[in-house]
Amino acid sequence: MTGARRTPGDTLREARRRDSQTKRGKVLAALDAMKDSGTAITFVGVARAAEVSNWLVYRDGVREHIEAAMKGQDKAARRRREGGAGASVASLATDLELLREExxxxxxERDGLKRAVQRSLGAALDQEGARSATQRIGDLQAEIHKVKDELAAARAQNTALKRQLADAQEEVIAVREAGRQMFKSINRPT
Known part of the structure; x- marks a missing residue:
């Protein structure tokens, strides 16, 4: 690499790409094995033989191979039928039962995967919610400390202002008393 850091998303995309290539290879190998063995080729049959999900066999790049193999088998089956060799009723009933079981x-499998995804998403949301709640609690605690500091400062200022008010009131009383005394001394007859 050129020094650029890979993000978790890049890593997941790369792993998904490799996994997809591996699964597509398994599908093509299973398709070849089914052709060689003469097994009836169906999308579901190929998915089961390759041990991959159904949706993969319908994806572009895979579907075309399966369709071509199915057409080849259809041509061969038509030739056999025209030659007198066809599938029996019991064989068709067995295939139908196998398809139902499949x-x-x-x-x-789909229901299990759906539940697993729901659990995974729920856990991710719970984890994100816990992280958000933890951050919010930290913010609130910091705000509480700030408010407590402001309250202590306001109380100290209030006490100082009360002291100044009391001093000013005493001074006003003293000035009034001095003013009375002065008026009395001025108004006294000498």
């Missing part, structure tokens, strides 16, 4: 398993 659908049931896929629904259960």
């Amino acid at each position: 659908n049931k398993a896929l629904r259960q």
Whole structure:
């Protein structure tokens, strides 16, 4: 790298890309194995054989390979039918039952994954909420300390002002008394 730091998002994207390539490779390998063994190729069958989710086999770049293999099998099956070799009713019933079981398993997998995502998102939201609450508590405690300091300063100022008021009142009383005494001495007959 050129010294640029990778973000967690970059790391996750790279891991997802590698995982996607690996899974696509598994799909193509399973498709080749199914062609070689003569197994009926279906999107669900390929997904199951490759042990990947259904949606991957429908993605661009994968779907085309499966569709081409299915067309090739259809042509071969048509040739066999025209030659007299077709699938029996029992075989078709077995395939239908297998597909039903596969659908049931896929629904259960989907539901399990949905629950896991919900739990994961809930945990992430709880963690973010706890972080926000912790930050808010810290802010409120700092605000409380600030208000307490301001209150102590206001009380000290209040006490000082009361002292000054008392001193000023005593001075006013003394000045009044002195003024009375002065008027009395002036008004006295000599």
